[in-house]
Amino acid sequence: MKKLLLITGDIAAGKSTFSKILSARYSAAVFQKDTVKEILGEWIGFQNRKENKALSNAAIDVMCHIFSRISPTKADLILEANFHEKELQKLHQIAKERQYDVLTLVLRGDANVLYERYMHRIHAENRHPVHLSTTLDVRENFMKIAEFIRKETILGETLTVEATDFAYQSDPVILHRIDDFMKK
Template identity: 30%
Template structure:
């Protein structure tokens, strides 16, 4: 990016108190609890939440897909829109929480994003037992607890009169499409906090909030001010 453009973004991003906006990235495998944690932390720190899956579901409903490659392209598009929208928020001097199951091949793109949009960035990575996450993931699909298009492999919407297929992902498929793509250990060069969420009830949320606050250099409710 040309130096002048970087300078302009840096000037726009700074708030009235001279500080940069805050970006909290939350990453981890599917079913690790990213959305739940994001909503709680965003409420504490007064940040809006941008989540890739929300964008992807909007694309499912407005564009749809006729095969798996088209479905993958919607994922690529959702990631691109997520970064574009997050960049606009940061450039306006506003803080936010960005949620995604980042893949290893996205590391360079995220680094470029952070370089292009001045902010105080930190990553909260949710880790734990992948077998437990798979069981949660499969149960969500079994009971229809999320948008059905996430589980459909080759077309959406369903055709008129088409029966609902079995959409429960096998353990092997979970490993292939999520773990083997580096979602279990995604990292970028910024301050980070890693927390084991195998048992969500064992997570001390107050202690986690304090760790995130220290990582980002902000206080509770600071982004409301």
């Protein structure tokens, strides 16, 4: 059966990097919400947080559309984003219709460490402007969003990954668990 890996979880947990690692490991296409949003932002632009949020929603819709169009090729696929419950429901419905097995990797880490990592990305990694319209640089706001994200219901088969540091990206136990899913 075809495989769909969904990678979600905390902000600044390393989801994009891990999705690229897994893409190379399994020769699977990967689509990342942030990349789609950056492309949309460059072409469409945005003036305020509301318009920026619309870009995020459009990026998710594009990813769902891509999945629905790629699925007839029987290709394994990796989708990465801070998925919300309704988005996961939509993806699971498409997966069911298209006969995909789904494993959701949920990356979780110490919120204080992730906040510091987030701040470093903003100041030292030349983040794209579409990722800078939030107020998450205020620690209290970051913590509230982290708490909200952790209350979201994650559907189906999941693997929760400790992502306070990046050791999980080469952890043989975690990779073996994902290997087992990809081979079944």
